[in-house]
Amino acid sequence: MDLDKFNNIINLFLLICFGAIQGMSGAVTLVDLPNTVNVKENSPSGMVVASFTVTTTRAATVPPGYPIIINSNPLSSAFTISNINSKCEILFTGNPILDFETAPNAFNLQIYVNDSEGDTDLQILTIVITDVDEPPVFLDNLKNQAVSVYITENSPQGTIYTVLAYDPENKPLQYSLQPTSYPFIISGETGSIISTKVFDYEKDLKSYNLLVKVGDGTNPDINGTVIVYIVNTNDNAPIFTMKQTTFTIPEEQPPGTIVANVTAQDADDFGYVGNLIFSINPTDYFTINPLTGIIRVAEWIDRDAKPLRDNPLITVEVSVIDSPKGGQSTSMSITFNVTDINDNPPVCIPDTYRPQVEETAIINTRIITITCTDIDVDPPNNQFKFTDLSCNGCNLIFALNPAFSGNIELTGSLDLEQPNNPLEYTLTVVAEDITAPFYKDTAYVYVIVLPVNENPPVFNPATYNFSVSELNGQGAEIGVVTATDKDIPFTGITYSIEAGGSTLGYSNIFWIDPNTGSIQLMTEPDYETTSKYVLTIKAVDNDPTNPKTANAVVTVNILEANDEKPMCTPNYYTITVPTDLSPGTNIQRFQLTCTDRDSPPTAFRYTINSGNINNHFAFSPTAGSNITRLILAEPFDYSDGLDKQWNYKLLVFITDDNLLSGARQPKGIVETGTVTINVNVVIAGLTTVLTTTPPSITYIHIAKNAYATTAWYVPFIITLGAMLLLGFLGYLLYHLAKYLSTKDLSCCTPKPAKYKEPPIQNTNKAKKEVVLELTNVNTVFDGEAVDPVTGKVYEFNTKSGARRWKDTQILKDPQPIKMESSELVIPVLPSSINEGKGRIGTANGQKTNSHDVKALQKGAEKKNVFGPDPKSLLQNPAGQPTEGLSPLPTPKTKQEGEPKSILKKGDLSEV
Numbered sequence: 001m002d003l004d005k006f007n008n009i010i011n012l013f014l015l016i017c018f019g020a021i022q023g024m025s026g027a028v029t030l031v032d033l034p035n036t037v038n039v040k041e042n043s044p045s046g047m048v049v050a051s052f053t054v055t056t057t058r059a060a061t062v063p064p065g066y067p068i069i070i071n072s073n074p075l076s077s078a079f080t081i082s083n084i085n086s087k088c089e090i091l092f093t094g095n096p097i098l099d100f101e102t103a104p105n106a107f108n109l110q111i112y113v114n115d116s117e118g119d120t121d122l123q124i125l126t127i128v129i130t131d132v133d134e135p136p137v138f139l140d141n142l143k144n145q146a147v148s149v150y151i152t153e154n155s156p157q158g159t160i161y162t163v164l165a166y167d168p169e170n171k172p173l174q175y176s177l178q179p180t181s182y183p184f185i186i187s188g189e190t191g192s193i194i195s196t197k198v199f200d201y202e203k204d205l206k207s208y209n210l211l212v213k214v215g216d217g218t219n220p221d222i223n224g225t226v227i228v229y230i231v232n233t234n235d236n237a238p239i240f241t242m243k244q245t246t247f248t249i250p251e252e253q254p255p256g257t258i259v260a261n262v263t264a265q266d267a268d269d270f271g272y273v274g275n276l277i278f279s280i281n282p283t284d285y286f287t288i289n290p291l292t293g294i295i296r297v298a299e300w301i302d303r304d305a306k307p308l309r310d311n312p313l314i315t316v317e318v319s320v321i322d323s324p325k326g327g328q329s330t331s332m333s334i335t336f337n338v339t340d341i342n343d344n345p346p347v348c349i350p351d352t353y354r355p356q357v358e359e360t361a362i363i364n365t366r367i368i369t370i371t372c373t374d375i376d377v378d379p380p381n382n383q384f385k386f387t388d389l390s391c392n393g394c395n396l397i398f399a400l401n402p403a404f405s406g407n408i409e410l411t412g413s414l415d416l417e418q419p420n421n422p423l424e425y426t427l428t429v430v431a432e433d434i435t436a437p438f439y440k441d442t443a444y445v446y447v448i449v450l451p452v453n454e455n456p457p458v459f460n461p462a463t464y465n466f467s468v469s470e471l472n473g474q475g476a477e478i479g480v481v482t483a484t485d486k487d488i489p490f491t492g493i494t495y496s497i498e499a500g501g502s503t504l505g506y507s508n509i510f511w512i513d514p515n516t517g518s519i520q521l522m523t524e525p526d527y528e529t530t531s532k533y534v535l536t537i538k539a540v541d542n543d544p545t546n547p548k549t550a551n552a553v554v555t556v557n558i559l560e561a562n563d564e565k566p567m568c569t570p571n572y573y574t575i576t577v578p579t580d581l582s583p584g585t586n587i588q589r590f591q592l593t594c595t596d597r598d599s600p601p602t603a604f605r606y607t608i609n610s611g612n613i614n615n616h617f618a619f620s621p622t623a624g625s626n627i628t629r630l631i632l633a634e635p636f637d638y639s640d641g642l643d644k645q646w647n648y649k650l651l652v653f654i655t656d657d658n659l660l661s662g663a664r665q666p667k668g669i670v671e672t673g674t675v676t677i678n679v680n681v682v683i684a685g686l687t688t689v690l691t692t693t694p695p696s697i698t699y700i701h702i703a704k705n706a707y708a709t710t711a712w713y714v715p716f717i718i719t720l721g722a723m724l725l726l727g728f729l730g731y732l733l734y735h736l737a738k739y740l741s742t743k744d745l746s747c748c749t750p751k752p753a754k755y756k757e758p759p760i761q762n763t764n765k766a767k768k769e770v771v772l773e774l775t776n777v778n779t780v781f782d783g784e785a786v787d788p789v790t791g792k793v794y795e796f797n798t799k800s801g802a803r804r805w806k807d808t809q810i811l812k813d814p815q816p817i818k819m820e821s822s823e824l825v826i827p828v829l830p831s832s833i834n835e836g837k838g839r840i841g842t843a844n845g846q847k848t849n850s851h852d853v854k855a856l857q858k859g860a861e862k863k864n865v866f867g868p869d870p871k872s873l874l875q876n877p878a879g880q881p882t883e884g885l886s887p888l889p890t891p892k893t894k895q896e897g898e899p900k901s902i903l904k905k906g907d908l909s910e911v
Contacts, residue, residue, distance in 0.1 A: 030113060031052055034123045034124045034126070035050060039129055039130065042099060049089075049092055054067060062114075062115050063115075063116065072108065073108040078096060079091065090109070100131040101169070110124055133169060136214045137167075138163070146225035149193075153200055155199065160195050162191055163226075165214045171217065172217075173216055175188050175190075176212075176221075177210055182208050204230060206229065208227070208228040209228075210228060212225070232265070238265065239265050239330060245332065247335070247336050249301075249339070250341050255300065264276055264320040275291070277323075281317050285299065285316075286316055293318075295334075303377055312337055312340075313335055313337055342435050344375050346384040347372060353370070355368040356449075358449075358450045364410065364411075368447075370445070372386075372443065383435070384432055385434055391425055393425075397410065397411055416451055417487070425449070426444070429443045453548055454487060455548070459539060460483075462553070463553045463554070464555070466556050473524045475521065476521045478510070478520065478556055480519070491541055491542040493542070495514050497511075497512050503529055503533075506522075509533075512537065531560070535556060562656060564599070566599070568593065568673055576681075577681050578683070584631055604623065604625065604655070605622065607622070617631070618633035643681075647681070648678070652676070654674070783797070
């Protein structure tokens with residue numbers, strides 16, 4: 001008993017046993033099982049092999065995953081169960097493929113199921129694989145290619161090749177051979193190809209192409225090719241059998257393409273084997289099969305490149321030899337004519353054009369000529385045409401003329417002032433071959449429309465009237481002029497002042513912003529100089545080649561304002577007033593004469609701003625006239641101590657705001673002029689040398705910041721440079737002071753020059769006292785005391801100690817005092833002045849008698865001392881010190897070896 005029958009018996013037994021168990025206790029049932037189904041071999045995966053259902057008699061349910069295949073005989077994973085709503089299907093998985101010839105022919109699947117109540121069922125499904133008739137299959141190289149068989153001439157008859165094939169169903173195979181006229185037969189049972197004659201190489205065919213057919217009687221025959229080559233023996237030199245020596249081939253054939261088959265024969269007389277071996281020279285373009293003589297393309301052959309572009313003929317030498325060693329050979333020349341094909345597209349160089357055309361171009365104006373080339377050699381492969389001229393938004397204003405040419409001409413208007421006409425047009429033109437495969441290339445044309453300056457700028461309005469106050473300064477805007485230009489695109493308008501802005505001292509006081517047309521002041525206008533300006537404003541469009549212009553007239557009215565200060569003569573003066581001058585008197589007939597360019601004579605008002613202590617001075621008149629006089633308003637009173645000031649510095653303000661005048665007042669701020677008057681009060685009856693300061697002119701320069709914000713670096717650089725300079729100077733001063741601190745400077749003290757003669761000659765030979773006070777001219781004397789020596793009242797400064805006589809008188813016959821060193825030595829007073837009285841403020845705080853004074857006087861004659869300035873000291877008949885002189889300090893005898901005293905800074909201010 002074979003294995004399959006044994007397995008069937010075992011499966012039947014198991015089925016009967018499980019069936020009996022199910023009949024006793026099962027409530028779950030596999031319906032339509034057991035069963036036997038047939039399946040064709042090589043069935044696809046997913047195919048439904050069989051189907052069945054699962055039923056239960058109670059409320060039991062079948063859990064997921066059931067039913068399942070618990071076993072198969074033979075064991076295989078080629079089947080699976082798909083369960084959808086109790087409808088079960090047996091599916092073929094495709095792994096492994098069921099082949100009738102190689103796989104088992106039957107499978108017994110044991111299908112098992114149980115339910116939630118514990119009931120079970122087991123059934124067997126038998127799957128029988130049925131055979132499918134398949135065609136025979138080659139087992140040798142005939143399956144994929146032709147088989148070459150070589151037979152030497154004079155070989156005996158017999159088997160030259162055996163075809164290997166089999167039938168999947170093991171059917172007997174039938175072999176046949178075509179054509180039957182060849183001296184070959186094939187064994188119908190074994191497939192052996194047998195030669196039926198002894199071949200003569202020189203007489204018979206050199207090769208035979210045999211078509212082998214194999215069939216099983218039911219399916220179509222399978223075919224294979226066997227090429228039988230007759231091998232010659234080497235007895236004669238080979239002879240080329242081909243007559244054609246010139247071949248025409250197209251260019252660009254892929255490498256390996258057969259272009260010729262060189263054949264040769266050898267009429268051998270010798271009795272040994274010889275093989276024809278072919279070679280080719282040169283090998284740049286072609287290769288040859290050394291055995292078959294088949295010539296193939298070795299590399300891409302480009303007819304359009306040199307040297308083939310000039311000469312398309314390629315000549316090679318083909319040689320054949322009948323033995324690799326010591327054989328005989330023969331050579332021949334073969335010429336290949338390489339023909340041109342359309343393998344290159346037209347190429348537009350350049351492929352981008354940017355022609356520029358003026359907007360006024362007329363119709364039929366040629367815009368551009370597209371130039372393209374096709375490197376193919378022969379027509380019509382190198383011929384092409386221009387088509388598909390396209391342009392978005394061009395509105396058919398361009399065309400190819402003539403048609404299919406590369407000439408693009410204008411057929412419409414490019415006027416930029418027309419709506420929707422752009423500054424640039426984008427065109428595409430296609431160059432296309434006139435022969436297949438119709439290669440193409442695209443050229444891009446960007447037509448740039450050049451604006452033409454057709455319209456001049458226009459001012460609207462053509463005339464302007466502006467007004468500006470003469471108080472406005474640099475940068476003040478007067479007005480804006482505007483011009484328009486109809487040309488598109490708008491290139492901008494530049495404004496300039498052609499004429500009309502000049503005035504006294506200035507070529508033009510106006511500036512116009514060239515971009516905005518804003519007219520501004522470059523300096524303050526002066527109504528009194530020019531009250532109206534008529535400007536010619538020029539507007540120029542920014543066309544670089546043909547600019548057009550327009551002019552506008554701008555009238556600028558200068559509004560009058562009070563911007564001029566009163567000017568008075570003299571503006572600086574020194575006068576002398578005696579103490580007994582009567583009030584109301586015009587002092588030295590002094591008068592001010594004032595003028596103002598923008599105010600009437602009645603607009604002046606005079607006030608003394610400072611220096612008028614005790615209101616001694618006044619002007620008459622105080623307002624309403626351009627001429628006024630200085631009068632003494634209050635008398636001087638020095639005897640009772642009411643007046644203490646002998647020199648007055650009057651600062652006079654002259655304003656042009658006298659509202660009492662009936663004249664028209666100009667608008668603006670109030671302007672003020674200044675005059676300085678120095679008044680020196682002298683005691684009446686004194687003989688003095690009157691020293692006056694000649695009149696001088698005080699120039700007041702007002703600098704206004706004309707700094708531009710764009711020049712921010714100027715103050716930065718100036719500040720940085722000033723800081724570096726100050727630092728360098730400080731560094732030098734520091735080292736200079738450090739050097740001087742180590743030196744003796746007593747020799748460097750300046751010595752005053754000796755006066756040859758006093759300014760006033762004294763006829764009195766009596767010895768007079770010379771009193772010298774060293775004080776600052778601006779010292780304020782806020783205290784009074786009585787000198788114990790002279791009995792006179794003197795004033796002093798409580799902070800600095802500076803002193804002067806209250807009743808100032810002028811000394812006579814001043815005596816110059818020589819100076820030997822930097823110490824100050826004062827000559828003694830005459831013994832007739834309050835001899836014997838004590839004095840406050842001496843160096844030792846004790847009284848000084850006449851004997852001491854005389855002793856000091858003798859010592860003083862031997863020393864060089866400072867003398868008073870002859871210009872500042874005048875002799876006094878009464879022998880009293882003049883104003884500004886301090887009481888004499890107690891003389892101190894200089895001891896031998898004492899260091900010389902040095903004048904401190906501030907001790908001498910008028911020496």
